[in-house]
Amino acid sequence: MLMKNSNRYIYYRIIIIVVSITLVSILGTYKYLEKRTESDVLPSGLSLKESMYYLQFYKFFSHPYINRRVSEIIEEDYNVIRDGVDIYPSMITVTFxxxxxxxxxxEEGxxxxxxxxxxxxxxxxGFNNEKYMTVQWVLDNPIEAYEIFWLSDVDIFPSDPAKYIEIFIxxxxxxxxxxxxFENIIYxxxxxxxxxxxLFYIDSKTEYIDGTQEIEFSLTEETERFIGITNFMFWEYEADTEHEFLSLRSYRKIFEAYGFSKQNYITTQWVIENPIKAYKxxxxxxxxxxxxxxxxxxxxEEYLEELAIIKE
Structure with missing residues (x-):
C-alpha cells in the first residue's frame, strides 16, 4: 500500500513538473513573441537581427545602414524598428x-x-533552372527570401563578383x-x-553580355533621373541628420575630385562620353x-516642383 502511494506521489509530481514546464515554455514563447512584435520587428516583417542577416546574405545596402552593431549615431537619428530601412541592391547583389x-x-555541381x-x-x-529568383523578388519578399537564406549553406557562396566573371563571362x-x-556591365x-x-545572366536560353558581342550603351530617362537626383543630393539638399551629413560629405569629395560642384553639375553627356572616368x-x-x-x-520631387513654380 505504501509502495502504491509512493508511486502515485511520483506520478503526480511528474505531471506537475511536465505541466509547469509546458506553462513556462508557453509563457516564455508568448513573452518572446510579444517582445519581438513590439520592439524588434521592422515594417518588412523581419526582426532587426533577421534583417541584418538578410542584408548580409543577399549583399544589399540599406539606409540607414544597419549591421550587427547598429551604431549610436544611427540609433540617435533613426527609429529603424518603427520606420524600417530602405533596402537596395549593391553591385555585388546583381552578380551574386x-x-x-x-x-x-x-545538377552537375x-x-x-x-x-x-x-x-x-x-x-x-515557382523557381527552377529555367526561371531564376530575381533581385526584385528578393526585395519584394523579404520573409520568403530570408527563409531561403536560412536553408542555404552560406559558406558555399562567394561575396565578390569574381565567381560571376568565372562562370558567365x-x-x-x-x-x-x-x-x-565586366566593367562595362557595371558601368x-x-x-x-x-x-x-x-546586362546580366538570366537563364540558359537568354542572351546576355558575356564579352563575345559588340557593346553599345545609350542614355535613358532613368539615367537622366539618376544624375538629376545625384546633383540635387550633393549640392542642393540640406541633410536632416548627422548621419546623412557625414555620408553626403564623404561621397561629395569623390565627385569633386572629378571636377564637379554646385557650379558644375554632373551631366548625362559626360557619363556617356567618358566611360572610364564615369566608371572609376x-x-x-x-x-x-x-x-x-x-x-x-x-x-x-518636391525640389523639382518648387523649381517649376519659380519658373512660372
Whole structure:
C-alpha cells in the first residue's frame, strides 16, 4: 500500500513538473513573441537581427545602414524598428544572384545535394533552372527570401563578383571604350544605361553580355533621373541628420575630385562620353546609392516642383 502511494506521489509530481514546464515554455514563447512584435520587428516583417542577416546574405545596402552593431549615431537619428530601412541592391547583389541560382540548380555541381532544402523551397515559390529568383523578388519578399537564406549553406557562396566573371563571362578583355566586359556591365548598371542585350545572366536560353558581342550603351530617362537626383543630393539638399551629413560629405569629395560642384553639375553627356572616368568615379563611391532611395526621391520631387513654380 505504501509502495502504491509512493508511486502515485511520483506520478503526480511528474505531471506537475511536465505541466509547469509546458506553462513556462508557453509563457516564455508568448513573452518572446510579444517582445519581438513590439520592439524588434521592422515594417518588412523581419526582426532587426533577421534583417541584418538578410542584408548580409543577399549583399544589399540599406539606409540607414544597419549591421550587427547598429551604431549610436544611427540609433540617435533613426527609429529603424518603427520606420524600417530602405533596402537596395549593391553591385555585388546583381552578380551574386545569378551565381546563387546557378549553383542551386546546377545538377552537375558539387553542391547540388547539399543545397536540396533550399532548392525545394525555391521550387515552392515557382523557381527552377529555367526561371531564376530575381533581385526584385528578393526585395519584394523579404520573409520568403530570408527563409531561403536560412536553408542555404552560406559558406558555399562567394561575396565578390569574381565567381560571376568565372562562370558567365567568356571574354573579359578591354573593349573599344577602354573598359573590360565586366566593367562595362557595371558601368551600364550603375548609370542605368540601355543595352540591346541584357546586362546580366538570366537563364540558359537568354542572351546576355558575356564579352563575345559588340557593346553599345545609350542614355535613358532613368539615367537622366539618376544624375538629376545625384546633383540635387550633393549640392542642393540640406541633410536632416548627422548621419546623412557625414555620408553626403564623404561621397561629395569623390565627385569633386572629378571636377564637379554646385557650379558644375554632373551631366548625362559626360557619363556617356567618358566611360572610364564615369566608371572609376562611381566605383570609388562603392555603388552605394543611398541617395536614390524613397526618402530622398520624395525630397527631389518636391525640389523639382518648387523649381517649376519659380519658373512660372
Amino acid at each position: 544572384l545569378p551565381v546563387f541560382n546557378y549553383v542551386i540548380f546546377d 558539387m553542391y547540388y545535394e547539399r543545397l536540396e532544402k533550399a532548392r525545394n523551397k525555391l521550387k515552392e515559390y 567568356q571574354n573579359n578583355e578591354e573593349q573599344k571604350n577602354g573598359l573590360t566586359t 551600364a548598371w550603375a548609370y542605368k544605361l540601355e543595352s540591346d542585350i541584357p 568615379m562611381i566605383d570609388q563611391a562603392n555603388y552605394d546609392f543611398f541617395w536614390d532611395t524613397p526618402k530622398f526621391q520624395k525630397a527631389y
